[in-house]
Amino acid sequence: MKKKKTTHTxxxxxxxxxxxxxxxxxxxxxxxxxxxxxxLLVDGDMQLNLSLSFLDEEEVLALxxxxxxxxxxxxxxxxxSEFIVPGVQKNIDLIPSSTxxxxxxxxxxxxxxxxxxxxxxxxxxxxxxxxxYILIDAPPTLGGWVMNILIASDYVIVPVEATPWGLFGxxxxxxxxxxxxxxxxxxxxxxxxxxxxxxxxxYYHQTAQTLRELDDIRVFDxxxxxxxxxxxxxxxxxxxxxxKRSARSAKEYLNLAKEVDQLCQ
Ligand SMILES: Nc1ncnc2c1ncn2[C@@H]1O[C@H](COP(=O)(O)OP(=O)(O)O)[C@@H](O)[C@H]1O
Ligand SMILES: [Mg+2]
Numbered sequence: 001m002k003k004k005k006t007t008h009t010x011x012x013x014x015x016x017x018x019x020x021x022x023x024x025x026x027x028x029x030x031x032x033x034x035x036x037x038x039x040l041l042v043d044g045d046m047q048l049n050l051s052l053s054f055l056d057e058e059e060v061l062a063l064x065x066x067x068x069x070x071x072x073x074x075x076x077x078x079x080x081s082e083f084i085v086p087g088v089q090k091n092i093d094l095i096p097s098s099t100x101x102x103x104x105x106x107x108x109x110x111x112x113x114x115x116x117x118x119x120x121x122x123x124x125x126x127x128x129x130x131x132x133y134i135l136i137d138a139p140p141t142l143g144g145w146v147m148n149i150l151i152a153s154d155y156v157i158v159p160v161e162a163t164p165w166g167l168f169g170x171x172x173x174x175x176x177x178x179x180x181x182x183x184x185x186x187x188x189x190x191x192x193x194x195x196x197x198x199x200x201x202x203y204y205h206q207t208a209q210t211l212r213e214l215d216d217i218r219v220f221d222x223x224x225x226x227x228x229x230x231x232x233x234x235x236x237x238x239x240x241x242x243x244k245r246s247a248r249s250a251k252e253y254l255n256l257a258k259e260v261d262q263l264c265q
Pocket of ligand 2: 023045049139
């Protein structure tokens with residue numbers, strides 16, 4: 001009998017928008033898939049950015065309207081495997097999002113054990129051992145829905161933008177994760193990823209130093225530089241790893257994938 005895979009579930013969270021969560025979720029997924037890992041991507045944000053990294057707008061809106069999306073799964077409390085769009089890239093399946101995600105907090109409010117709903121609905125896929133990685137993109141908030149995403153995960157990666165405001169609010173984020181770990185002791189911070197690096201700006205070096213001095217929190221060796229190829233890839237509903245493998249950011253995400261894969265063994 002074929003040996004089952006251990007499935008590692010990683011989410012991407014930071015309450016600051018624009019820190020590179022969706023870009024990292026899509027590109028790390030693409031890079032892990034390029035290494036031969038089998039990946040499921042789960043889009044937890046109403047902005048649909050992760051879905052739009054693999055499908056064009058028309059396809060995403062059709063899936064949202066047709067109910068094949070995470071919002072429908074969670075609000076109707078259905079097993080997630082029914083909502084998978086297979087083969088959006090080689091070795092990658094996707095559960096898309098819906099713009100209705102904007103009201104998920106209200107929908108969750110009356111539900112029994114509402115913080116644990118996603119964790120329950122995803123457990124069948126985890127136990128099936130089909131995937132090496134499940135990567136979940138989170139919205140830039142710190143409410144009950146992000147709590148669901150964190151509780152459903154083994155690890156969280158915190159992307160931080162290397163700008164003066166990038167560090168703002170990070171302490172709240174770590175405090176929030178700390179509280180959730182009391183409910184879900186299996187959750188750990190895999191690391192902080194410094195994104196949108198521009199070496200010419202002194203501030204980058206200061207941000208990196210401040211982060212590397214934090215006790216008990218790993219900062220990934222690999223950082224991601226500012227690279228317009230990322231935006232070109234997004235414009236083409238793709239990831240830079242597939243769209244332009246020679247780009248600096250593609251190589252950086254491929255190296256990050258190796259780092260993450262080693263840490264998860
Ligand atoms: N390394 C990068 N170089 C250039 N642009 C980037 C890079 N990473 C992200 N971006 C751009 O920054 C914006 C915010 O990134 P995104 O991943 O959507 O952040 P978040 O999901 O945290 O809100 C997007 O427009 C994206 O195209
Ligand atoms: Mg996002």
